[in-house]
Amino acid sequence: MELHREKEFVSQYHYDARNFEWEKENGTPETKVDVNFQLINRDEENQAxxxxxxxxxxxxxxxFVVSGVISQVNHIIGRIVDEPSEFSQEEVEELAAPSLAMLNRLTYEVTEIALDLPGINLEF
Incomplete structure (x- = not known):
């Protein structure tokens, strides 16, 4: 799959200390990482x-908990995609890799500063 990528965009990144009293009444947060795709253009003439x-x-x-949203525009060259379900698992991973790398970098840097310890590397 030939890709032309634009720069990653960090819409939100939150580092929050856990509030266990609040969690007793409202529930414990759960780890969740979702990758979604939004079609913005199909150029059939140029097959992109x-x-x-x-x-x-x-x-x-x-x-603590880290949460937020990171996005990136990708231009897929030589292929028309109608639905995200057309992507193989390998292609999903390839498309998501830069955003996951940005999340890892942000988490490493923020935890290094916030905890005054070596930063935490995420494993994906």
């Missing part, structure tokens, strides 16, 4: 499809 990869995440640790 433009999509936005949207990474929504909440990752729960013992003492």
């Amino acid at each position: 499809t433009s999509i936005v990869v949207i990474l929504n995440y909440m990752i729960v640790f013992e003492a």
Whole structure:
């Protein structure tokens, strides 16, 4: 799959200390990482499809939670895509890789500063 990628865009990144009293009444947060796709253009003449990869995440640790949204526009060259379900698991991983790398980098840097310890690397 030939891709032309635009720069990743961090819409939201939150680092929140866990509030266990609040969690007793409202429930414990759960780790969730979702990758979604939004079609923005199908250029049949040039055989290209433009999509936005949207990474929504909440990752729960013992003492804190990171959550937010990272997105990236990808232009798929030489292929028309009608539905995201057409992507293989390997293609989904390839499309999501830069956003996941950005999430890992942000989490490493923020936890290094916030905890005054070596940063935390996420495993995907």
